[in-house]
Amino acid sequence: MKIHEYQAKEIFTGYGIPVERHTLCHSAEEALQAYRRMNVDRVAIKAQVLTGGRGKAGGVKLVNNEKDVYQKSQEILHMNIKGLPVKKVLVSEVVDIAAEYYISFTIDRNMRAVTLMMSASGGMDIEEIARQTPEKILRYSIDPFIGIPDYLARRFAFRLFDKxxxxxxxxxxIQELYQVFIEKDASLAEVNPLVLTTKGTLIAIDAKMTFDDNALFRHPDIRSLFEPTEEEKLEALAKERGFSYVRMNGDIGCMVNGAGLAMATMDMIKLYGGSPANFLDIGGSSNPMKVIEAMKMLLDDKKVKAVLINIFGGITRGDDIAEGLLQAFDQIESNIPVIVRLTGTNGDIGRELLQTNNRFLVTETMKEATISAIKSAKETSAKEANV
Incomplete structure (x- = not known):
């Protein structure tokens, strides 16, 4: 789960991490009033959206007068950044920067440890620095039984500062950020940039945090900050209905039983030149109602031009799965082609049942099903283009 910059700064403040003065605003009028209350020369108007790259997208503006505060706030509040509408801005006091640094804690799954990352080259181009000059990014794995006592914190700090x-x-x-990371069950706690001001102070002028979804039950205060995107709402709805769904950008809808088979199905689609529209793992059930709900969610995606149903009958029998599909599609109205690959326990019986309904194109192998789905999607797109 992600949270906004202003929310992360509130958490940081509670742990003693210094941040600049700032005010959350929902309109240009509020931003103007905040600027007047701050009584400073310059402020930064910063879009509050749950994505990175705000500065490069034009979502961060430096202004030094009331007219520009109002105008730039209004412009930013009418923006979409990476498909996300900007509904609020942060008016932040601008500090005089002498140097910018980067610091974060994250999970390194290869090392199976929390990792501290630091750099003396913080700012908007940190990703480019990591790609082109990775030696500028310092990394330290943290022993969970030791944490970061004073001697280690000072050792790390002296890698960036001589004084x-x-x-x-x-x-x-470093110690405070680590404490935030551990106590809040975060998967990322990042400050970019941490600035050294011309007055010699260190201030976090940006803040980013994401949290382990599986630990949110321990943190109702964090869970209350959740602002789901449309995709996240769909994923949550799917979970409530007993299956897993993640929307993607392709045109072939996938319905599969089992996460591993679902991943393999998407790989096969890509291998033969197609593009999956989603990940949908319906599990081992042949329950017609679950199939109906999953298909409705899948077909709500207007990009879907063909549906590939890939089922392996293990404990669940193929004839039960076929009966479930037949009952489900009696209640689903759609002209989208449906390709079914059914194999495993009683798979032959299941295929015979499905072949009695011309709604399905029934196949036995993944290759045949995948190629048929890609061909059907292209034909559907061509028909729609000619309408």
Missing amino acids: ADLADRMAKI
Whole structure:
């Protein structure tokens, strides 16, 4: 689960991590009032959306007068950044920056440990720096039985600062950020940039946090901050109905029983030149109602031009699955081609049952089913183009 910058800064403040003065605003009028209350020369108007790249997309503007505060706030509040509408902005005091740094804690699954990452080259281009000059990104795996005691925090801090007073302040921020990360069950706690001001202070002028969804039951305060995107709402609805669904960008809808088979199905579609529209794991059930709900969700995606149903009957018998599909499609009205690959326990009986209904194109192998689905999707697209 992701949260906004202003929410992450509230959490940081509670742990003693210094941040600049800021005010959350939902309109240009509120932004103007916030600017007047701050009584400073310059402020940054920052879009609050749950994605990165706001600055490069034009969602961060520096202004130094009331007219520009109002105008730029209004412009940003009418933006879409990576498909997400901007509904609120953060008005932040601009500080005089002497240097920018990067610091974060995340999970390194290869090392099976929390990893501290730091760089003396923080800012908007940190991803480019990581790609082109990875040696500038310092990485340290944290032993969970030791954590980050004072001696380790100072050792890390001295990699960025030569002066003892700055290293001491950096060490404290490292410890506080680690405490946030651990206590809040985060999967990412990031400050980019952490700035050294011309007055010699260290301030987090940006903040980013994501959390382990499986640990949210321990953090009702964090869970209350959840603002789901449309895709996340669909995923949550699917979970309530007993299956897993993730929307993608292709045109071949997939309904599969089992996560591994679902991944293999998407790989096969890509292998033969197609593009999957979703990941949909319906599980081992042949319950017609579950199939109906899954198909409705799948067909709500207007990009879907063909449906590939790939079922392996293991404990669940193929004839039971076929009966479930027949009952389900008696209640589903759609002209989208449906290709079914059914094999496994009683798979031959199941295929015979499905072949009695001309609604389905029945296949036995994944290759045959995949090629048929790709061909059907192209034919559907061509028909729609000629209408």
